[in-house]
Amino acid sequence: MTDHPDQAAHGSSQAPPAEWNGRATNRFQWLPALAGAGCVALGIELALDGAWTSGIAPLLMSVIGCLAAGLLILFGTLAFVHVAVRVDGDSLEVRCGHAGLPRRRILLSHVTGAEFVPRITPRHWGGWGYRWRPEQGTAVVVRRGEGMALRLGDGRTFTVTVDDAEEAVRFIRARLHLPAAGGRPRD
Structure with missing residues (x-):
């Protein structure tokens, strides 16, 4: 979900949206x-x-x-019925559940890469919720499905399940001036 999803499709000369918002829900919880x-x-x-x-x-x-x-x-x-993800000009914020707790804020200056992950399952992370695995990093998993993985400057990885994760990765890469998957860096 983006603030102005049809803006790029219509070739608008307006500035790109200032933030990206997304969420994922698990009614099973x-x-x-x-x-x-x-x-x-x-x-x-x-x-x-x-x-x-x-x-x-x-x-x-x-x-x-x-x-x-x-x-x-x-x-x-x-706490893990849904997750809300917000990416603005300088940070990514993940808020869980109705109270918004637990909450994690990552400065984009600490992100070295962003990848779309087509299939994240709770089984790979040991269940639903806020997870940590030494070999995989940290994750917020509220449902099975797509998500994104951020590589952080300290070598760790943060993964989150969110709808329209591919658009979120594009948004983050544009903010970091990283190449699109398989592309060249933007100037």
């Missing part, structure tokens, strides 16, 4: 979130209607366990 909400509801139910005759310690542990597990599942999955 709502299912684990519902399970987390169920655990929270069970913890509340146990606290309100539990048989306190068997002792306070076992019931208290059950209530705390259900609430803690439910909240961890609920917030852990809702």
Whole structure:
């Protein structure tokens, strides 16, 4: 998704867009979130209607366990229901979930390359979410499909799943004055 997607197609003499925005969504993440909400509801139910005759310690542990597990599942999955990516003149910002957390901002001055990745799968990264693998770098994976990989100046790689990643890579390469895939550097 770009701010003015048909601008280049019509040969407009206007300046290129100042920023690129994209996002990716995983509706499947709502299912684990519902399970987390169920655990929270069970913890509340146990606290309100539990048989306190068997002792306070076992019931208290059950209530705390259900609430803690439910909240961890609920917030852990809702954080990765979608990802929003914004690239402007000097940085790339990735915001996850409805609260925008976790968030990562990478200055384009720290980027040495950008590549379109046609297929990213959670299996390659060990699941959904914010991931780190020593041999692959860091990634934000919210769904299966296309994404982009940025090579950073310190040798690390940052990968993110996002719709229309090919356009994002073109936008970043233009900002960095890098050649298009298979092309020459622009002056």
